[in-house]
Amino acid sequence: MHKNFKGIEKTVFGRGSFHQLDDILEPRRSENQQYFVFIVDNYFKGKSLEHDLPAKLQDLVYFISVEEHEPTTEQIDTLRDEILEKKGLPAGVVGIGGGSILDIAKALSLMLTNEGSSTLYQGLDLIKYPGVYHVGVPTISGTGAEVSTTAVLTGPEKKLGLKCEWTVFNQVVLDPDLIKTVPRDWWFYTGMDTYIHCIESENGRMNNAYSHAFAEQAMKLCREVFLGEKSGQKPENDEKLMVASLMGGLSLTYSEVGVCHALSYGLSKILGYRHCYANCVIMNHLEDYYPEGVREFKTMAAHHKIDLPQGLAKSWNDKTIAQMAEVAYNLPHMWNHAIGENWKKTISIDLLKKLYKRM
């Protein structure tokens, strides 16, 4: 069976397109209890974006900090219960922020119409009913969360997405002006998530002409942004990175991620490392699997004077390493793609422990 995915219904791209949001929401305002929920990264509290928010008196606006942790099932359940109790079912949800906020908006949209805890729905196609209308406005580029079919949540048992076709945004607003304030290190780590998505999507058995076309273009844009003559955090590169993120996300949607993401999930779940940073820490040590990609990744890091930590594993005890290896091992779809159907012949918990000990 070939993958059959739903894409974003509508996309607006361009500087200043954020100001079209009011017009975009207007025709939807009559739905359900006729109000919108805005989920905004707390970074924007008190910034000009707060004043430009097209929120009406009846709307609910939540500024959420994503500093302490990535989105959790408990956080979504609490937010959902509070919103429904306050005002009933909204016309829609708008997420304005990075991958964390976009995932909160996607998960909230689904959980507003599906009963019980979000832990019940972590996995593929477990959601029973479509969510409410939802809009994504990325403010940092790289994860591809704006286009993906998943809303990644950390729960008590697993770090796994609510993955189904209703997860995909109905509308995205891609305004390159919104990413100009991203701190340089996050700009690099999150941008590299796109690059790594492409390397992993390309190097595995799920790769095909369709996913390859997106990866090829996204990698070309990443090279211009991170290595080219005019590389760096500049307005023209913000446009390129925003498009690269979307295309990298599409590439992996039609293919799959691999070794780096599998190991990264272990690092995030057990030690709480942020997704994009964890990927960078790991990619630095994966020459055996992606020799050319790792070489280029290191050149990009050196070019932007990004220091990735060495010797981390010295402070990890055997139990921690075993737990991380267990999480990584239990992602068969990634190993199946990266290594092949008989991946269990090559990949073992012991090998994964050794890989973690390289960090």
Ligand code: NAD
């Ligand atoms: P993030 O949302 O975690 O934000 C990173 C930091 O950048 C935060 O401190 C945030 O406040 C700040 N920030 C965001 N926009 C800013 C701006 N314009 N100016 C200044 N600061 C800004 O970042 P991320 O790396 O995009 O997202 C990581 C999350 O995405 C993780 O939770 C991960 O699990 C998830 N993820 C989801 C998918 C998916 O397909 N759904 C894919 C990969 C990762």
Ligand code: ZN
């Ligand atoms: Zn990723």
